[in-house]
Amino acid sequence: MKHVDEYRSSELCRQVVNEIHQSATRCHTIMEVCGGQTHGLLMHGIDVALAGVVDLLHGPGCPVCVTPAEDIDFAIALCRRPNVTVATFGDMLRVPGTTISLREASSRGGNVRLVYSPLDAVQLARDDPAREYVFFAVGFETTTPATALAAQQAAHLGLENFSMIVSHVRVQPAMEAIMRSEASRVEAFLAAGHVCTVSGYDCYDQFASQYRVPVVVTGFEPLDLLSGILSCVRQLESGVAMVENRYERSVHAEGNRNALQVIDELYEVCDRPWRGLGTLQGGGFRLRDRWSFFDAVHRYPRTALPTVQPSLCRSGDVLTGRIKPTDCEYFGRECTQELPLGAPMVSLEGACAAYARHARQTAS
Ligand code: SF4
Known part of the structure; x- marks a missing residue:
């Protein structure tokens, strides 16, 4: 494909959504580690289209x-x-x-x-x-x-x-921390396409084999995102854990x-x-x-200040995929885009801002 419009083709996207549904024998839990991808997934309704076969967790991808x-x-x-x-x-x-x-x-x-x-x-x-x-x-x-x-x-x-x-x-140590956490539900990662444009993806080989977790380099258009998810699902269904590049037009192995x-x-x-x-x-x-x-x-002398997690924000739980933004009791109530309590609601790339902007509702 030559033109970005082709990566937004609703017909091609529907085909890949169907392939994912046909490939999945159970619901797979996949984390994207890029705020731009989080917004893309929600903006194009990919989380809704894949409900029941893919549970998307949103990682610490907002700098x-x-x-x-x-x-x-x-x-x-x-x-x-x-x-x-x-x-x-x-x-x-x-x-x-x-x-x-x-x-x-x-x-x-x-x-x-x-x-x-x-x-x-x-x-x-x-x-x-x-x-x-x-x-x-x-x-x-x-x-x-x-x-x-x-x-x-x-x-x-x-x-x-x-x-x-x-x-x-650096992204990879955060992915490692998530995989080391006993609470982690992550089965596969969509690796951030723009980070990999710089870093390449060879660097994920050891990570994928050590944690037995598929890592698929993924872009930002809806077809990119769906192709990355399909690769993850296929790997998980066949018990494979390897690094794949689904953002070939931008990313090379050596970065x-x-x-x-x-x-x-x-x-x-x-x-x-x-x-x-x-x-x-x-x-x-x-x-x-x-x-x-x-x-x-x-x-400049840096005065040591006591570090306190600001306010009531559950950003740590959101950034590690332990909860979704709508699981936070303050989402849409005490915490809104107009009056944010924490960084994930402030930033344009934050997961909570993405849920607010794309009208995902609280569970209650
Ligand atoms: S930014 Fe707001 S909605 Fe998100 S975790 Fe913090 S308090 Fe909850």
């Missing part, structure tokens, strides 16, 4: 949702400094830290700027050398190369007033070598706290020592 409260608290502390501006993406502004969000901090006088790319933050620093700019870098392997390039650009320009709060996370090279040049793997999952071994990236000049943690 803003898994950013820990302590990193947001640090960003808030920095934006309150008279000579510091914190720059970040729009989604990140609304996510609560321990008590308030960056947006609330801004409304109370904090210096916060919304940017659309890490290079925008570099440009702000370049245009205003008397002020210090801190970019709040969040996201999976997908966005990590862009922030690495921003630090390289800042170095190239000789900027001394630019730094980053690095809160980048994007240039992107991986720039990540490796600037970052090293580290343990990192995830909201709702705790600290994951190898769960994130930090700047290498030779790039620590651009690390806000090195530049």
Whole structure:
């Protein structure tokens, strides 16, 4: 197929839905680990079309949702400094830290700027050398190369007033944590297509065989999603657990070598706290020592604050697939898109926001 419309063909989608129904002898539990896929599955009604044969669980695939409260608290502390501006993406502004969000901090006088790319933050620093700019870098392997390039650009320009709060996370350790949990019901994973565009999928071979779990690299259009699910169902029905690529037009086994090279040049793997999952071994990236000049943690003292899970939010249960958003007693009541209690309702990629937007109802 050449055109994206073909991946939205209702006739082809119906055929694959029928194949899934015919292939499944029982209900299979499959988790997608990408907020974009969560929205796609609900927007196209795939969860409804496959009810009874596939139970879709929504994993920790929303980068803003898994950013820990302590990193947001640090960003808030920095934006309150008279000579510091914190720059970040729009989604990140609304996510609560321990008590308030960056947006609330801004409304109370904090210096916060919304940017659309890490290079925008570099440009702000370049245009205003008397002020210090801190970019709040969040996201999976997908966005990590862009922030690495921003630090390289800042170095190239000789900027001394630019730094980053690095809160980048790696997908695979989260999948491992889910599989190690005794409460996990996950039988197969749809691996995030855009993450795999960077990382490739060879890296999942050991994971799939160790946990005996199918991993199918999947895209975002309805036919992509259904093809990924069909591959999972076929593997589960035949007792196979292997890595498959159903997003061939974007993903190659070895990933994007240039992107991986720039990540490796600037970052090293580290343990990192995830909201709702705790600290994951190898769960994130930090700047290498030779790039620590651009690390806000090195530049500004980070006061240790008590970390409290904000409010009543059950984001940990949602992000690990233990419950669905509609199982949360606050969904649609105390927690709405207009007045969110937690990150999964705030972010455009959050599972709770997806259920609210696509009108999935509470169980009661
Ligand atoms: S519905 Fe709201 S309170 Fe419940 S888990 Fe989702 S974001 Fe948190």
